[in-house]
Amino acid sequence: DVKVTQSSRYLVKRTGEKVFLECVQDMDHENMFWYRQDPGLGLRLIYFSYDVKMKEKGDIPEGYSVSREKKERFSLILESASTNQTSMYLCASSFFKRDVLKRYNEQFFGPGTRLTVL
Amino acid sequence: QQPVQSPQAVILREGEDAVINCSSSKALYSVHWYRQKHGEAPVFLMILLKGGEQKGHEKISASFNEKKQQSSLYLTASQLSYSGTYFCGTSRLPPGGATNKLIFGTGTLLAVQP
Numbered sequence: 001d002v003k004v005t006q007s008s009r010y011l012v013k014r015t016g017e018k019v020f021l022e023c024v025q026d027m028d029h030e031n032m033f034w035y036r037q038d039p040g041l042g043l044r045l046i047y048f049s050y051d052v053k054m055k056e057k058g059d060i061p062e063g064y065s066v067s068r069e070k071k072e073r074f075s076l077i078l079e080s081a082s083t084n085q086t087s088m089y090l091c092a093s094s095f096f097k098r099d100v101l102k103r104y105n106e107q108f109f110g111p112g113t114r115l116t117v118l
Numbered sequence: 119q120q121p122v123q124s125p126q127a128v129i130l131r132e133g134e135d136a137v138i139n140c141s142s143s144k145a146l147y148s149v150h151w152y153r154q155k156h157g158e159a160p161v162f163l164m165i166l167l168k169g170g171e172q173k174g175h176e177k178i179s180a181s182f183n184e185k186k187q188q189s190s191l192y193l194t195a196s197q198l199s200y201s202g203t204y205f206c207g208t209s210r211l212p213p214g215g216a217t218n219k220l221i222f223g224t225g226t227l228l229a230v231q232p
Contacts (some may be wrong), residue, residue, distance in 0.1 A: 002158075033219070042120065042224035043160070043205060058219065090159065106150065107207075107220065109159035 003027070004110035006091055012116045019078040021113050023091030029118075030096035031075035033107065034066060037088040049074055050096060081117045089113045124222035130230045132164050135194045138226045140206030146170055149182055149189040150207040151219055153200075160205060162194040164191070193228070201230045 007022035023032065033048040035058075045058030047066040055066050063085060067075045074093075078085055092107040121142040128136050140149060148167045152160040166182035166189055180191045191202055207220030 035222075040224060042123075043207075043222035044120075045219060045221070048219050056219075059221070106162040106165060107152075107160075108162070109152075111159050 004091060004093055004108050006067055006089075006110040006113050008113050009111060010114050010116075011082050012118065013078075014118050015082060017078075017081050017117075018029070019081050019115065019117075021076040021078075021089055021091075021115070023074045023076070023093075023110055025074075025091075025093040025108070025110075026071050026072065027093065027108065028071065029093035029108075030071070031094045031105065031107075032068065032077045033092040033094075034064075035090045035092065036060070037090055043090065046076065076087065081115075083117050085115065086117045087115060120221055121206055121207060121223040123204075123226050125226060126224070127227040128229070130196050132198060132230055132232055133195055134230075135192070135227060138191040138193070138195060138204050138206075138228070140191070140208070140223055142208050144208075144210055146182075146184070146186065146187050146208050147211050148209045149180075150209075151178075151180060151189075151191050152205045152207065152222075153202045154205065154225075155202040163204075192216065196230045197229075198203045198230050198232065201228055203227050 004025045031050050034046040035043045044060050049068040051053045065077045090112045091110040094105040094107045121140050124139045150165050151163040154160040182189045203225045205222050205225050207211045
């Protein structure tokens, strides 16, 4: 089974702190994604990466950065946390393209990190 | 733009049917459906591709109207385990490379009662 793990389930930080959220997947997926989930807004893409050291902005990248130094690990960084970044953060991973088993790029999600910025 | 899902919420009794719709203003290549149970991660249910190919779940079906850029998820004879929030994710291009991302809708909350 694919396993996507996130470093913390709950995190409380103060305004202005630098925050690191870590995500690790064990399925050798090329793609990794960071979303935030807020009531009424669904899942919004922050950043994604389709290869080591490659990244692309999603729909709401402002105030965030990412790092992917190894294939299995994708980090989300809040350079200076603000209260409006209080949210649930979900990491996901998927194959790059249709693989030999004809699976498509379905995304596998981690359990999420609920971040509160005070 | 985010696809629009309707309804926003629906309450059912066990055994009843429900339909959840997902509409996009842009031409789509594929539509994914995910379910997120309370306190859990979203889980993949089904994918529908331009051209009619489907891959999905045993008891849940879906359709994709390419002309209308709309997908519908059909939940028949609902069970308590169907409760959760359903999200559609849309892609405008085939899998591969920098285009390989989904735009998710705002979700539909489904509650199945005994």
